[in-house]
Amino acid sequence: MTTEAEPGGPAREGTVVRNRAPARWFHAAVYLSVLVLMATGWWLTLGREGDPSLLARATGFADAEIHTVVGWVLAGLAVAGLAFGPKGLRALVVDSARLRRSDLRWFARWPKAVFTGRFARHEGRFDPGQRIANLVMVALLSALVVSGVGLWAVSGGPAFVWFNRVHRWSTYAFTPVVLGHILIAAGVLPGYRGVWRAMHLGGRLRRRDAARVWPGWLERRDDEEGGRRG
Amino acid sequence: MKTKLMALTATGVLAVALAGCGGDGDAGEEGGPTVAIVQPAEGGTVAVPFTFEVDSSEDLGPTDTGNHHVHLYLDGDDSVYEVIESGNGEPIEITADSPILAGVADGEHTINVSLRNADHSAAGAEDEVAVVFGAAGSGSTGGSDGEEGTEDLYDY
Secondary structure, three states: OOEEEOOOOOEEEEEEEOOOOHHHHHHHHHHHHHHHHHHHHHHHOOOOOOOOHHHHHHOOOOOOOOHHHHHHHHHHHHHHHHOOOOHHHHHHHHHHOOOOOOHHHHHHHHHHHHHHHEEEEEEEOOHHHHHHHHHHHHHHHHHHHHHHHHHHHHEEEEEEEEHHHHHHHHHHHHHHHHHHHHEEEEEEHHHOOOHHHOOOOEEEEHHHHHHHHOOHHHHHHHHHHHHHOO | HHHHHHHHHHHHHHHHHHHHHHHOOOOOOOOOOOOEEEEOOOOOEEOEEEEEEEEEOOOOOOOHOEEEEEEEOOOOOOOOOEEEEEOOOOOOEEOOOHHHHHOOOOEEEEEEEEEEOOOOOOEEEEEEEEEEEOOOEEEEEEEOOOOOOOOOOOOO
């Protein structure tokens, strides 16, 4: 066991910091806004417009208004991410776009490993499934933000019809991906137990969880840490 | 630093451009869109279900057509509304399961309509009529003599 600590934070036995505070806060802001958008968006899509959801009753605003306002919050987060975290965003895309032949073995063992925790080894910062999900989510979120801004900008007419199609079909594709991401990230499945800590509270992940899910990343991190110390 | 400056500049330009082409419609403009409540008439008595008719200068349709639609609500509370996407200039029936009728007591109420763009933003045209809910009889009647409704709102 080693002792790892986030710079400036207290040391914790047997844990490793996977994501720093700015990344965790950004992730939390994005997912909170996405959850509100999905709830209100599906409410409207299912024909409940005008009939206030629980959220609309709690806030006193119509679901369509909440959806529009929170959509702007997400657009603002996207712009803030581009403006203030271009390195992180580039790293996310570059790390996610890598696919090695050995990753195929990881995919072959994945259905069983989800329950047993015996994943095939991979070398990435993200596991191969996570890499695909990252790329799909970034692409679909971009499509949703751009088409959402387009819907607001034109208000109606033929261009609105096209923006609406992009927005609607992106939602259909995005929803199962993000639900799968939540299922995995929540750590409900035995193979992914404990991974929720990577993005919450102090971002301190138990080393045994990190070694099970991201073995190559943990070893590189330990080597870099050892190099700095010694 | 250069990248951040470029991103911030692009964001500012985008925001200004979008602010210029968006907006809440054409309120007060001559020749702008119109909407008017045809039924029930001002001062009419209403029992549920009631006949409602709206007339707009714009084509109405579901959001995915890009056309306008109308929000129908009561007493100025536009957080709860019925969406009118068709039947421009034709009578339609507002039934007891409409969200605007949940918890509405007998008595005087204002029926409001707001013409909306496909994105739900206000198109700048509104109308309202004062009616009495709960009067005897089914459907709406025009130009009541001001009789106060004392019976059940819902006429089943």
